[in-house]
Amino acid sequence: MEYYNKLLGAFGPQHWWPGDGPFEVVVGAVLTQNTNWGNVERAINNLRAAGKLSPEALHKIKANELAQLVRPAGYFNIKAKRLKNLINWFFARYDGDLDRMFSQKLDSLREELLSVKGIGRETADSILLYAGNMPSFVVDAYTYRVLSRHHLIPEDSTYEEIKAFFEDTLPEDVQLYNEYHALLVRVGKTFCKPRGPDCQRCPLGEFLDR
DNA sequence: TGCCAGGCCGGGT
């Protein structure tokens, strides 16, 4: 919580995924896998312009046509398949009804999402938190890098361990999880580059090793 | 120009 307050004080609210509706967040969560958000926005704009930004439209569209629309997001063939996998499951299991899906219990819904090919932990947690407003902390490469560089977690921590590190010590608050993750991405982008120390003026303090 | 981006899967040790 102390780190959260430092980051919030340094950067202010990041307002991630506020509007646009939960379905767009679901789509964005898949498209942003290992990809810059700016490219994801282009892909989403393509979908919107083509009238394909709805569960029904994505259910009907063919994977190869979808791939061309999401091309700017990179890995477009694989992401088109992953989106189709998710949407097919979503209709088979929940009849394309987001409210029904998010009325499930968090843990069981998370397991269901993870069973869809192409939906891993971060994507599942992003959907749960940012689309479903469910308290599932999102871990990503920045989270790991920032925490391990500052020796807040062991180098060999797993995803689930890092997730538990936050969930076990923070109040279970959706808005807090939302903002904290966004702030960790922000501080990671600004100060914790993949290479080099370059941690001057980091709100969490400097680290000396790389 | 090379490196990086809000990962995940599948195959090989």
Add this chain to the structure above:
DNA sequence: ACCCGGCATGGC
């Protein structure tokens, strides 16, 4: 149980 290559566009 890890480790690694593949997937691909756009910005700096």
